[in-house]
Amino acid sequence: MSTLKLLLNLVFIGSMTMAPHTTSPFIPGFDISAVTANAQSLPTHSWEWGTAAEALLKMNSPLLSVFGSNPFPVLAIPPTKMDFLLNSAPRWSNGTIPQREDVPELWGDFMYMAPPFIAYFAADSNNASLLEIAYLQCGLYREVLLFNSNASTPSPTGTSPTNGLWQHIFGPQSMESGLWSTGNGWAAAGMARVLATSWQANATADLTGGDGHGFGEISGSSLLAAVAYRMVVLAPTAFPAATGEPPITNTAIPAVNPLGPEGNNFVVLMYAAWRLRSR
Numbered sequence: 542m543s544t545l546k547l548l549l550n551l552v553f554i555g556s557m558t559m560a561p562h563t564t565s566p567f568i569p570g571f572d573i574s575a576v577t578a579n580a581q582s583l584p585t586h587s588w589e590w591g592t593a594a595e596a597l598l599k600m601n602s603p604l605l606s607v608f609g610s611n612p613f614p615v616l617a618i619p620p621t622k623m624d625f626l627l628n629s630a631p632r633w634s635n636g637t638i639p640q641r642e643d644v645p646e647l648w649g650d651f652m653y654m655a656p657p658f659i660a661y662f663a664a665d666s667n668n669a670s671l672l673e674i675a676y677l678q679c680g681l682y683r684e685v686l687l688f689n690s691n692a693s694t695p696s697p698t699g700t701s702p703t704n705g706l707w708q709h710i711f712g713p714q715s716m717e718s719g720l721w722s723t724g725n726g727w728a729a730a731g732m733a734r735v736l737a738t739s740w741q742a743n744a745t746a747d748l749t750g751g752d753g754h755g756f757g758e759i760s761g762s763s764l765l766a767a768v769a770y771r772m773v774v775l776a777p778t779a780f781p782a783a784t785g786e787p788p789i790t791n792t793a794i795p796a797v798n799p800l801g802p803e804g805n806n807f808v809v810l811m812y813a814a815w816r817l818r819s820r
């Protein structure tokens with residue numbers, strides 16, 4: 542916990558010293574500085590600090606994110622972290638790594654946390670089989686939460702019983718089959734990061750057959766909008782229609798405080814993605 546808070550502070554300090562990108566030419570119609578300040582000050586849990594670190598990185602040092610041009614600066618992630626992730630928790634029946642340490646339980650939220658980390662670690666250590674694990678985990682989560690199936694082969698796009706929306710949690714502890722928008726945002730944004738990482742590692746064609754197609758309240762909306770803006774830049778042929786301005790131009794102002802730590806971070810992520818698309 543203190544490690545994560547330290548990481549957040551380091552990212553923030555680093556982003557201040559590493560050529561911060563001026564935001565002035567990219568005015569979204571709401572006070573992005575106020576949202577960013579909230580995004581940094583509100584987190585109190587590990588995943589909120591992690592999301593804040595990610596949002597500040599994209600906001601202030603976008604070239605170092607997996608969507609930027611220098612995503613793998615020299616760093617050393619201790620291999621023990623990867624061993625823990627891959628080997629410590631009881632797997633779901635189709636081989637999926639669960640969100641929980643004690644029970645096999647799958648949460649859409651997980652998609653933003655573990656697969657992007659596994660993919661990044663794999664690309665950084667030049668480990669193709671590990672990169673494939675990150676990709677397969679996305680597919681296996683998709684099977685369970687989108688198709689309510691435990692198959693190991695991907696179900697065809699367009700055949701989900703929930704019209705393309707992911708259910709939130711499958712498992713014995715906190716089963717929650719609702720179609721939570723933020724859960725869908727976590728899933729989409731996590732898969733976009735895995736896709737970008739594979740792309741940067743020149744492995745996308747190997748994993749997907751070339752087109753990246755397998756990756757098929759305001760927090761969820763802004764995170765999903767961030768993904769849409771990212772995909773326009775990442776895969777303009779597959780995503781030609783995601784244009785327009787941030788959808789929160791007016792509503793974000795009254796919602797800034799009630800948004801909470803995650804919501805503020807999602808708005809920062811959306812802004813950073815929109816800014817990139819607008820360049």
Ligand SMILES: *[C@@H]1O[C@H](CO)[C@@H](O)[C@H](O)[C@H]1NC(C)=O
Pocket residue numbers: 623624627668670671
């Ligand atoms: C790649 O990662 C896997 C999983 O952690 C590990 O078992 C394997 O030894 C790694 N391969 C290389 C070449 O480092």
Ligand SMILES: *[C@@H]1O[C@H](CO)[C@@H](O)[C@H](O)[C@H]1NC(C)=O
Pocket residue numbers: 633634635645689690691
């Ligand atoms: C998938 O496996 C889980 C156990 O891990 C089981 O509870 C569930 O019913 C299975 N779902 C389907 C659709 O077979």
Ligand SMILES: *[C@@H]1O[C@H](CO)[C@@H](O)[C@H](O)[C@H]1NC(C)=O
Pocket residue numbers: 664741742743
């Ligand atoms: C991907 O390919 C480009 C061009 O060949 C190369 O500059 C880059 O270093 C490669 N990236 C990785 C992670 O191997």
Ligand SMILES: CC(=O)N[C@H]1CO[C@H](CO)[C@@H](O)[C@@H]1O
Pocket residue numbers: 634635636691692693
């Ligand atoms: C990787 C893995 O363990 N996949 C399993 C997922 O579940 C199906 C059964 O539905 C198995 O056939 C796969 O081997």
